[in-house]
Amino acid sequence: MNAPERSEAFDERDPALPNPLPRPAGEFEALKKAWEAPRGLSFITAVNNTYVGLWYVGTAFLFFILAGILSLIMRVQLATPESDFVGHDLYNQLFTMHGTVMMFLFAVPAVEAASVYLLPNMQAARDLPFPRLSAYAFWAYFVGGLVFFCTIFFGLAPNGGWFMYPPLTGAKYSPADNADWWLLGIGFIEISAIAGAIEIIVGVMKTRAVGMSLDKMPVYSWAMLVFAAMIVIGFPAIILGTLLLEMERAFDWPFFIAERGGDPLLWQHLFWFFGHPEVYIIFLPATGMVSMIVPAMAQTPLVGYRLVVLALVATGFLSFGLWVHHMFATGLPKMSLSFFSAASTAVAVPSGIQVFAWIATIASGRMKLTTPSLFIIGFLFIFTLGGLTGVMVAMAPFDWQAHDSYFVVAHLHYVLIGGMVFPLFAAFYYWVPVASKYALSERVGRWVFGLMFVGVNVTFLPMHITGLIGMPRRVYTYPVGMGWDALNLVSTIGSFMIAAGVALFIVDFARRFRIARDENAGNVWNASTLEWLPNANYNTRSIPIVASRDPLWDQPKLSQDVQDGRYYLPGTATGGRETLVTSPFDARPQYILQVPGPGWQPLLAALFTAAFFLLLTVKMVLLSATCGVLAVFCVIWWLWETDPGPVRPPADIGGGIAVPVYATGSMNHSWWAMIVLMVVTGMVFTCLIFSYLFLWLVNPAAWPPQGTLLPEGFSPFVSCTLYVVGAALIAYASRTLRGEDRRSPRAVPVLIAAALLCVGGAAAMDLWAHWRTGLSPSAHAYGAAVYAIVSLQIFFVLTTLIMGLYTIARWLAGRLDSVRRTTFDNMMLFWFYTTGQGLVALAVVYGFPRLTGGV
Amino acid sequence: MSGRRTGQVLLMLAGLIAWAVQFTVIYGVTSTLCGREWADVTLLGVGIVHAVVALATLAALIVAALSFLGSWRIHGGLGETAAAPDRFISQAGILISGLSLVVILWQGIPAFILPACA
Secondary structure, three states, X not given: OOHHHHHHHHHHOOOOOOOOOOOOOOHHHHHHHHOOOOOHHHHHHOOOHHHHHHHHHHHHHHHHHHHHHHHHHHHHHHXXXXXXXXXXXXXXXXXXXXXXXXXXXXXXXXXXHHHHHHHHHHOOOOOXXXXXXXXXXXXXXXXXXXXXXXXHHHOOOOOOOOOOXXXXXXXXXXXXXXXXXXHHHHHHHHHHHHHHHHHHHHHHHHOOOEOOOHHHOOHHHHHHHHHHHHHHHHHHHHHHHHHHHHHHHHHOOOOOOHXXXXXXXXXXXXXXXXXXXXXXXXXXXXXHHHHHHHXXXXXXXXXXXXXXXXXXXXXHHHHHHOHHHHOHHHOOOHHHHHHHHHHHHHOHHHHHHHHHHHHHHHHHOOOOOOHHHHHHHHHHHHHHHHHHHHHHHOOHHXXXXXXXXXXXXXXHHHHHHHHHHHHHHHHHHHHHHHHEOXXXXXXXXXXXXXXXXXXXXXXXXXXXXXXXXXXXOOOOOOOOOOOOHHHHHHHXXXXXXXXXXXXXHHHHHHXXXXXXXXXXXXXXXXXXXXHHOOOEOOEOOOEOEOOOOOHHHHOOOHHHHHHHOOOEOOOOOOOOOEEEEEOOXXXXXXXXXXXXXXXXXXXXXXXXXXXXXXHHHOOOHHHHHHHHHHHHHHHXXXXXXXXXXXXXXXXXXXXXXXXXXXXXXXXXXXXXXXXXXXXXXXXXXXXXXXXXXXXHHOOOOOOOOOOOOOOOOHHHHHHHHHHXXXXXXXXXXXXXXXXXXXXXOOHHHHHHHHHHHHHHHHHHHXXXXXXXXXXXXXXXXXXXXXXXXXXXXXXXXXXXXXXXXXXXXXXXXXXXXXXXXXXXXXXXXXXXXXHHHHHHHHHHHHHHHHHOOOO | OOHHHHHHHHHHHHHHHHXXXXXXXXXXXXXXXXXXXXOOOEEOOEEHHHHHHXXXXXXXXXXXXXXXHHHHHHHHHOOOOOOHHHHHHHHHHHHHHHHHHHHHHXXXXXXXXXXXXX
């Protein structure tokens, strides 16, 4: 952004601030009281982002250390040839856990956690829109992750590699529970990641400072928006994949067993459709951090803001066209491979744009060589090297040579450590002063950087050569005389240098980090964005008007005025926790969101959810089911307190603006969350239909297999009609529930109940129709695919059932009327989704085999 | 979100959406035709696989070009008093569709070099 544009924007606004001084007595105290953290044991029921964010970051870092220790054990084993430090079975578990924990329990949660802490601060929101959802996501991850990690101590850890390829991980070759721990443990932690992503999307779109229109959003917010959108599109594939593989293992439904019409390549497609975007999912937030740190260090605005946003958006798209480059060695047609080669090289362009934008920013300012700067420079060096080897392996012929060798290990560590770990350390050094009373030590920081930077290169640079001269990845030892000995020893020495760097960081952190409740270390870098405003549990005293991308540089009195309560909403309008919802493009105030406070519900719901999945792993089905029911109960208990309705008339937030304290329809934050959730579920379903079509493709002349009876046309017709009638009843109920006068007509619960009967009948009819033909889910992949689609639909119908009954209960309790109707609206959205999915499912399952005539 | 804003976002992203559709079509069709051994069909003397890739690429290029021109015209028509988000979105639209044009073309190139199902 150039200077004239900035001042022009600044001059546009009214010089008078929204709220006069002095502020009324008791206003600030009421705000503080509303945001007070719970004390004593119930401290763990805190839900606001300052607490959950820090716990979340801390837990993610714990997993970084744990997974790092696993890698050190592996490096000791490989330091010398024919070593017997660990056996092959433990080694298999070690590399599987190292990859799995680093990717699923460290990288994604770490960037998500950082944003839980940073986003509201950066956008001057008081909290994220769904703090209890963040708390739920955190606790599910914390408990689930730790239990999952502990399997390594009992020899139960998964051992099929972090990408868990069948048939190795199928029931035949991995009969023990190890693989189930991965499938159920990681599968459900993904759900926690999706919960976080929904929170982030709604948070970025709806809770920004007034005036922080799209063009003034911090790059970090853009990065997190693209990141969350990518999770929403990419993670459903792995959730579906784990579901299918678990169903194959538990019930013998042969999705991946070639003898019965399945195909192991289907797993690879599902895994990598998630797995490659995953790399960018952890890289983009890191670039967002870099784009915030570089301008602060160079003391000049970011060069090429629009180009950086373009790069983020383009990366978000293009990264979904790369997944087959992990499958170059599987024998797919060359033209297909070339499409992925082309996309893989094309994605380097937006990454390059960002790198040049940072270099240009550094060049246009005067970069101070602080610890964050050093980590940024280290990032640029290491990531660029990883990017270059990435372009090399994007070429199929080169990849065939390097595939499954240490060259790939070197490449991926350069990309991930360079692209994510170094920016994260830069972020630690940079943002600790926001959360802590003291900044970290610059002197120690230089040592941390030096050890890590040299360590990474000493460890991984030689691995390129180790790989090119033939050492395969994932071998637990190697014979003398292959020429690999010295290189491996060097790598091991390097890995301990990294460990020393990390250990030094922990010491520094323990010495210097003290959680700041009121007085943080302050704006030590003279940075320009809102997280450096004076903050506490309620975040900023008042919610500022932002006139540029660098508000603290361009509005010099901003900190003082915000702190004095001269901007919007300097107190609390409803007496409870609130944040201001703004319009998604222009960031104009829309309404006051009544934010839920501390509570046991999300914590208990998370514990029971974790217990449900973990007990299922060890086949304690009854206990697991009990925990599942309890989890649903806790969620309902939690929801019961939400959707408060207009508890008071519109409130004056300052400057003569009065906004309502409740909103429904497309303005409502939970409406947005529901839409995003529907994209998630839609992606799960799309991946399932893709799997169905894929299995059709690999089964010429057996779709359905000979002798299979197709159900008659009568039953889908009935199901179809019931779905449509059910949806129509709900639409009619919605019409009945309209009006300004807060009516709650009696027809509403009756209509919902009738619609529930319809939708339940439709799904039951569908299941019965297939069952009656004698179709077996385990005889052939056809049956497995059909029953998978039917089962998924039944799951959605059951969820609709719970939501419908819950809505009826709200009506009975007098918590639902024509104005306070968000619960109904959300149920209605989900209902329409379930109906649409049901109709498509019927069309595919009944129509497709007839359309192709069994070809 | 108003209808106008939704339209703006769609126009801004049209180039990349066109790429996504092109990619899905060319990969899906190639895999299906080759997997089912239906690739011998010809369309006006051109093998069906190559014809589909060429047509999908052309269609995506047209969409991206229209999005580029559309964003360009909108940006040119914005007055001095235009809201900053409008200015930003049209500029982003120009950049995104410009990049998309290159990526879409690049994406279609393998079809001019390689045989269909080898």
